[in-house]
Amino acid sequence: MEPFETVERDVLVIGAGGAGLRATIAVREAGLSCAVVCKSLLGKAHTVMAEGGAAAALGNMGEPDNWRVHFRDTMLGGAYLNNPRIVELFAKEAIERVLELEQYGAVFDRTPEGLISQRPFGGHTYRRLNHVGDRTGLELIRTLQDKAVSLQPDVFMEFTVTRLLKDADRVVGALAYNRQSGGFVAFRAKAVVVATGGWGRMYKYTSNSWESTGDGAAMALEAGAELLDMEMVQFHPTGMLWPPGVRGLLVTEAVRGEGGVLRNSQGERFMFRPEYTPERYRGKYAETEEEGAGWLTDKANFRRPPELLPRDEVSRAIYKEVRAGRGSEHGGIYLDVSHRGADYIRRSLPSMYEQFHALGDIDITRQPMEIYPTIHYTMGGIRVDPDTCSTTLPGLYAAGECAGGLHGANRLGGNSLTDILVFGRRAGEAAAIYASSAMQGALDEGPVSAEMDLLLRPLSATSGENPFHLAAELQEAMQQGAMIERTEAGLTACLEKVLQLRERVEHVQVEGSRAYNPGWNAARDLRFTLRISEVIVRCALARKESRGAQWRSDYPGFDPEWGRKNLVARLEGDTLHVETRPLPSMSPELQSIMEEAR
Amino acid sequence: MLETIRLRVFRGDASGGEEREYPVRTFPGMVVLDAIHQIQGEQDGTLACRWNCKAAKCGSCSAEINGHPALMCKSRVEQFYDAAGLIRVSPLKTFPLIKDLVTDVSWNYRKAQQIPPLTVAADAPRPFRMMQGDVDRIQEFRKCIECFLCQDICHVLRDHGRKDAYFGPRFMIKIASLDMHPMDDLERRPHLMRAAGVGYCNVNKCCQEVCPEHIHITDNGIIPLKERVADEFYDPIRGLLRMLGLGRSRRQPMPEEAFTAPPEPAAERKPSP
Numbered sequence: 001m002e003p004f005e006t007v008e009r010d011v012l013v014i015g016a017g018g019a020g021l022r023a024t025i026a027v028r029e030a031g032l033s034c035a036v037v038c039k040s041l042l043g044k045a046h047t048v049m050a051e052g053g054a055a056a057a058l059g060n061m062g063e064p065d066n067w068r069v070h071f072r073d074t075m076l077g078g079a080y081l082n083n084p085r086i087v088e089l090f091a092k093e094a095i096e097r098v099l100e101l102e103q104y105g106a107v108f109d110r111t112p113e114g115l116i117s118q119r120p121f122g123g124h125t126y127r128r129l130n131h132v133g134d135r136t137g138l139e140l141i142r143t144l145q146d147k148a149v150s151l152q153p154d155v156f157m158e159f160t161v162t163r164l165l166k167d168a169d170r171v172v173g174a175l176a177y178n179r180q181s182g183g184f185v186a187f188r189a190k191a192v193v194v195a196t197g198g199w200g201r202m203y204k205y206t207s208n209s210w211e212s213t214g215d216g217a218a219m220a221l222e223a224g225a226e227l228l229d230m231e232m233v234q235f236h237p238t239g240m241l242w243p244p245g246v247r248g249l250l251v252t253e254a255v256r257g258e259g260g261v262l263r264n265s266q267g268e269r270f271m272f273r274p275e276y277t278p279e280r281y282r283g284k285y286a287e288t289e290e291e292g293a294g295w296l297t298d299k300a301n302f303r304r305p306p307e308l309l310p311r312d313e314v315s316r317a318i319y320k321e322v323r324a325g326r327g328s329e330h331g332g333i334y335l336d337v338s339h340r341g342a343d344y345i346r347r348s349l350p351s352m353y354e355q356f357h358a359l360g361d362i363d364i365t366r367q368p369m370e371i372y373p374t375i376h377y378t379m380g381g382i383r384v385d386p387d388t389c390s391t392t393l394p395g396l397y398a399a400g401e402c403a404g405g406l407h408g409a410n411r412l413g414g415n416s417l418t419d420i421l422v423f424g425r426r427a428g429e430a431a432a433i434y435a436s437s438a439m440q441g442a443l444d445e446g447p448v449s450a451e452m453d454l455l456l457r458p459l460s461a462t463s464g465e466n467p468f469h470l471a472a473e474l475q476e477a478m479q480q481g482a483m484i485e486r487t488e489a490g491l492t493a494c495l496e497k498v499l500q501l502r503e504r505v506e507h508v509q510v511e512g513s514r515a516y517n518p519g520w521n522a523a524r525d526l527r528f529t530l531r532i533s534e535v536i537v538r539c540a541l542a543r544k545e546s547r548g549a550q551w552r553s554d555y556p557g558f559d560p561e562w563g564r565k566n567l568v569a570r571l572e573g574d575t576l577h578v579e580t581r582p583l584p585s586m587s588p589e590l591q592s593i594m595e596e597a598r
Numbered sequence: 599m600l601e602t603i604r605l606r607v608f609r610g611d612a613s614g615g616e617e618r619e620y621p622v623r624t625f626p627g628m629v630v631l632d633a634i635h636q637i638q639g640e641q642d643g644t645l646a647c648r649w650n651c652k653a654a655k656c657g658s659c660s661a662e663i664n665g666h667p668a669l670m671c672k673s674r675v676e677q678f679y680d681a682a683g684l685i686r687v688s689p690l691k692t693f694p695l696i697k698d699l700v701t702d703v704s705w706n707y708r709k710a711q712q713i714p715p716l717t718v719a720a721d722a723p724r725p726f727r728m729m730q731g732d733v734d735r736i737q738e739f740r741k742c743i744e745c746f747l748c749q750d751i752c753h754v755l756r757d758h759g760r761k762d763a764y765f766g767p768r769f770m771i772k773i774a775s776l777d778m779h780p781m782d783d784l785e786r787r788p789h790l791m792r793a794a795g796v797g798y799c800n801v802n803k804c805c806q807e808v809c810p811e812h813i814h815i816t817d818n819g820i821i822p823l824k825e826r827v828a829d830e831f832y833d834p835i836r837g838l839l840r841m842l843g844l845g846r847s848r849r850q851p852m853p854e855e856a857f858t859a860p861p862e863p864a865a866e867r868k869p870s871p
């Protein structure tokens with residue numbers, strides 16, 4: 001058997017984005033030893049890219065905001081598939097978590113009264129996004145990183161975990177390889193927190209980095225945990241479109257929050273077309289451009305423009321405009337914020353200004369941007385208990401983008417940065433409690449050895465396919481078959497391709513050694529993206545309705561029957577089962593909050 | 599733009615290496631990182647580099663392009679190739695090489711750990727009330743994406759190898775962002791002068807020129823820090839007061855030992871070629 005090192009700690013946290021770091025803080029504050037593992041250097045996780053802000057109903061802007069409104073907005077945005085208890089905890093605790101960040105050292109933008117400034121975002125009734133210009137994620141991750149590091153956990157940077165290890169039913173550790181040296185490490189821990197983020201890399205155009213291959217969700221599934229609502233993949237309405245090198249990069253929703261407007265090739269602000277505002281949002285949005293313009297300066301007396309509808313609605317509208325032949329030069333739509341003036345734009349959207357200036361040769365203070373929807377976020381994920389973030393496997397916890405249940409069928413912008421704070425902490429605390437009373441499990445060398453063999457196979461093969469090429473084929477297939485508009489035929493063809501690639505991945509071959517070898521790393525990542533792609537497509541086939549991010553043009557509209565069910569995926573052997581589960585029930589208090597809206 | 603260009607990339611590890619040349623097809627808007635990815639995908643999957651955001655937001659893809667420290671994801675190829683269509687890409691020189699374009703930047707993480715976090719007075723009112731005007735300065739420093747390009751160019755670290763004595767520009771502005779925080783209550787000057795070594799900087803501003811976030815590292819960060827240190831340590835009147843036990847800082851003293859690491863060897867592993 002290949003040699004491997006063993007590292008033993010009370011708790012293992014996989015992932016050092018916001019969720020993993022917040023969990024680490026909780027574990028260390030509970031006085032337990034903690035190993036935190038991440039694929040990149042510390043501070044480079046996806047969280048660093050978040051731009052617009054973190055939603056929490058602080059109510060600093062003179063509007064009557066509170067957690068109840070935040071709860072209702074989130075349920076409405078998620079088209080009611082959300083787990084109400086998760087949303088309740090989220091909306092309540094978000095406030096405290098954001099204020100705590102400020103104590104840790106985060107420096108948010110200020111109101112004239114010296115409080116944290118909040119900006120409007122799609123689907124949020126009031127100004128609720130606590131922000132730092134358009135680099136909120138950087139502020140958040142650096143703050144958490146500094147705080148976590150001051151508590152001295154053991155950080156394993158540039159390590160990839162590839163399999164969870166079990167002692168009977170219980171998760172007791174994980175196997176990882178060191179990306180720099182290629183050495184293997186078996187982590188032993190009394191509890192494991194998965195905080196590995198989302199998965200966008202199976203699509204061709206995405207705002208996600210190479211890290212977003214869904215490792216955590218795939219590993220949890222393979223260990224026996226359940227995945228929830230996996231068909232719900234968010235297409236962010238505004239990704240960069242031109243030049244080709246930047247296609248898919250995110251254009252933050254803050255551009256629209258700060259007054260940016262969407263126009264088609266005829267100069268029309270098409271979001272005002274009544275057909276683009278769904279029933280449940282009627283009457284809540286401006287109906288004329290004048291009214292929308294008034295809202296910029298007077299939020300109390302004007303309704304917000306329909307550019308700020310939830311992301312699923314805006315993405316679909318853009319898609320339909322382009323399909324109807326009203327697209328821009330490169331097949332997108334125009335987003336224009338130039339009317340806000342150069343000074344204002346440079347101050348409130350500095351990194352967007354820089355991004356377009358440096359990468360797209362566009363001056364957004366004078367010219368419109370060309371945009372098109374891009375794969376951005378995954379609402380679905382590991383199924384967890386609302387209060388403790390425990391999965392169906394003892395000893396295994398999940399938090400952040402890799403967990404499901406909070407966002408339902410569509411996430412509101414800004415809700416993820418607070419998600420990772422609220423549930424990162426809860427997962428860390430619950431894992432610490434579990435670990436305090438548990439013993440280390442037994443380490444079974446069988447699975448360790450099997451995983452090392454799997455990892456090494458592409459290196460010892462003498463001929464075979466290139467993993468980068470297979471990854472590109474997968475991206476093409478998912479982009480074609482499992483994008484914004486989905487049909488039975490398209491999804492079925494996509495599934496066939498995915499299954500065929502799952503066979504071909506057994507025959508990939510790579511050159512070189514294990515030390516910092518991107519080709520070798522890509523070969524293992526591919527197994528994760530294929531696994532997750534299969535789940536996405538099978539769930540999308542199963543849900544025969546349109547809701548949130550799932551738009552089945554062969555089954556248009558909500559189906560009340562489907563509105564009562566979540567989809568759950570689990571493995572039996574190597575066979576994937578997709579089954580429905582009734583939505584969790586809502587407490588009377590939460591029901592009354594929902595009814596206040598009517 | 600040329601249809602094909604040539605990328606001459608350093609290949610090797612701590613035991614040595616050489617430049618190797620790869621032909622690359624261009625497309626509109628192409629950046630150097632795209633070219634590296636094309637090589638990985640089509641010619642050599644073992645070529646190592648770091649990247650994450652591809653949007654100049656994470657600070658992972660630092661390298662030296664034609665000898666100049668830069669982010670590969672923000673460097674458009676047409677701004678770098680010469681008349682022969684050639685671009686040279688090499689790893690950061692100031693840090694030990696791991697492989698190809700990847701260097702061991704862990705020294706920076708150790709320095710970060712030696713900076714005490716924000717320390718708020720126990721009786722400070724919460725939540726904080728801070729005016730935008732009071733945080734503008736530190737928000738500039740907090741834009742830092744930790745690309746370590748400034749650390750790479752700083753001659754104290756690069757040419758004199760004084761990683762044992764000076765934390766480097768990145769951590770000067772980190773200390774500045776804490777020291778100038780309206781709610782911070784820690785006396786940071788002794789630490790700044792001794793462990794962090796602010797005196798080593800000779801204010802030639804090279805760091806500021808390479809910063810992709812356009813942070814005025816020297817002008818707004820290091821120079822004011824130097825002035826504060828000078829006030830505290832070299833002002834004769836203050837010195838007298840201090841001797842008499844008067845005129846002490848109103849801030850909390852820092853338990854400096856807690857943040858002094860075992861000394862760094864002046865030169866750690868072999869620097870990158």
Ligand SMILES: Cc1cc2nc3c(=O)[nH]c(=O)nc-3n(C[C@H](O)[C@H](O)[C@H](O)COP(=O)(O)OP(=O)(O)OC[C@H]3O[C@@H](n4cnc5c(N)ncnc54)[C@H](O)[C@@H]3O)c2cc1C
Pocket residue numbers: 014015016017018019020037038039040045046047048049050051052053054055136137159160161162195196197198207208211215216250376377399400401402413414415416417418420
């Ligand atoms: C461009 C962009 C802008 C965004 N803007 C906003 C915004 O304004 N507001 C908002 O609320 N949300 C925003 N989001 C979404 C939000 O940033 C993410 O959902 C959130 O940061 C996810 O945090 P996380 O901690 O769950 O995971 P991540 O930050 O993705 O971290 C995942 C961690 O897991 C590690 N990991 C993964 N797999 C493995 C493995 N196999 N082994 C070891 N480690 C592993 C990674 O290395 C990483 O450290 C944005 C997202 C993007 C891409």
Ligand code: SF4
Pocket residue numbers: 751752753754766767798799800801802803804805806816820
């Ligand atoms: S100004 Fe100071 S910190 Fe910056 S490069 Fe020069 S010596 Fe280094």
Ligand code: SF4
Pocket residue numbers: 657741742743744745746747748749767768771808809810811812813815
């Ligand atoms: S100060 Fe600028 S150059 Fe230095 S690490 Fe930060 S972003 Fe990079």
Ligand code: FES
Pocket residue numbers: 648649650651652653654655656657658659660669670671672
């Ligand atoms: S890849 Fe993030 S800065 Fe270049």
